[in-house]
Amino acid sequence: MSTIQISHLSKRFGQFPAVSDLSLEVPAGSVYGLLGPNGAGKTTVFKCVLGLSRPSEGEVLYDGDPFTPQTFQDIAYVPERSVLYEWMSVAEHVEMNRRAFARFEPARALELLRQFNIDPRKRARALSKGMRTAVMVALAFARNARFLVLDEPTSGLDPINQRHVLSLIVNEAARGNSVVFSSHQIGQVERAAERIAVIDRGRLVLEGMVDDLKADRKIVEGILPDATSSLDGVAGDPRIARVDRVERIVRLLVLSGSDDIATRLTQAGASGVRVLDLNLEDIFLYAVSPVNAEADAVVSGSTS
Amino acid sequence: MPAVLTVDSRSGVPIYLQIVEQVKRSVALGVLRAGEQLPTVKQLAVDLTINPNTVARAYRDLERDSVIETAPGRGSFVRGDGAVDSARSAAADVARDAFSVALREAKSVGLSRAEVRELVNASIDRWFPEEA
DSSP states (O other): OOOEEEEEEEEEETTEEEEEEEEEEEOTTEEEEEEOOTTSSHHHHHHHHTTSSOOSEEEEEETTBOOOTTHHHHEEEEOSSOOOOTTSBHHHHHHHHHHHOTTOOHHHHHHHHHHTTOOTTSBGGGOOHHHHHHHHHHHHHTSOOSEEEEESTTTTOOHHHHHHHHHHHHHHHHTTOEEEEEOSOHHHHHHHOSEEEEEETTEEEEEEEHHHHHHHOEEEEEEOSSTTOOOTTTTTOTTEEEEEEETTEEEEEESSOHHHHHHHHHHTTOEEEEEEEOOHHHHHHHHHSSSOTTTTSOEEOOOO | OGGGOOOOTTSSSOHHHHHHHHHHHHHHTTSSOTTOBOOOHHHHHHHHTOOHHHHHHHHHHHHHTTSEEEETTTEEEEOSSSHHHHHHHHHHHHHHHHHHHHHHHHHHTTOOHHHHHHHHHHHHHHHSOOOO
């Protein structure tokens, strides 16, 4: 079982709290999506998980154990920015990884590079942004690591190669390994991730199973008799996280029990009441938007 | 078999539910027959590029609803006994839910009871014509 447990992690840079009291667990054999706006603290979380940055408070455990030099062998990392040596060829990077990591499989790396159409004789400086990402992905997935930490692993890739990376990710999970990845392409996280966490300004604002979040969170929309109609008795329901009103139109962000809320909105005199599904992008945007009733209370989806 | 299943990951419908509903529909329509083997959890996850645990959750639901059975080490199969019945009744549930949503919509846009009845009758005539 390859689990990553982050508990009460905080990281401050001087007075600036980059990450505050973050706790989450990446189960074995699972893909975990970490979402957040730019500057939310995702990369800081990754650096703490990788042992590249020392937490100000809290800890990260790997299968229940703290980080040791051996953990480097178990974790593969695709950083957001290229860490390739410009003057070295791709083949030399493969060789360097072979020397550094005990379980690294050069043949597997070369096969992945071939699938990405990358000539190993090329020097890093001759590679485009997408090709650099592909090289780092090929190196990471040849590591036979138990934990994969992927920061924007599809950045710059065309849709075919993006899907290929997603397949590699799913394959790792199917082999029992743990994958944490972040992407601004929410559709990819939505497809491959079982659970997600949304962090905003260093804090966890949402955590749960993607399927449960989609099943529970809905928009209930209706048209009120007039612009001053009262919503008393409906809007105070704790399952309603947010109320948006524009003239006679009212939209409720509902965390659960959407059918019941829809019925009550109809009883309150609203017409045209509809329940609308939310995809992960909508759920993410509501979680990080400024008018956010959940900002202080993490609402967790049910566990499996 | 994998070609029978597709998922729309952008949809607001949970992926595991999409799989459950498609398998039930396929069984109800005879596309999947009794005794037929489903892909393994891992295989379907890789084919659809979705999380293996999501597929496992769908299979658990299908087992609970007596549509499939899983033999350890052999795989998952469409049940011989009652799979079609349970799949049909599940399909009826989907139809009932869709009906209920349609009627709520009709009510919310202010149609009268008589108007709704007229609509329903017209739909029945269209989709279930009386045999001459």
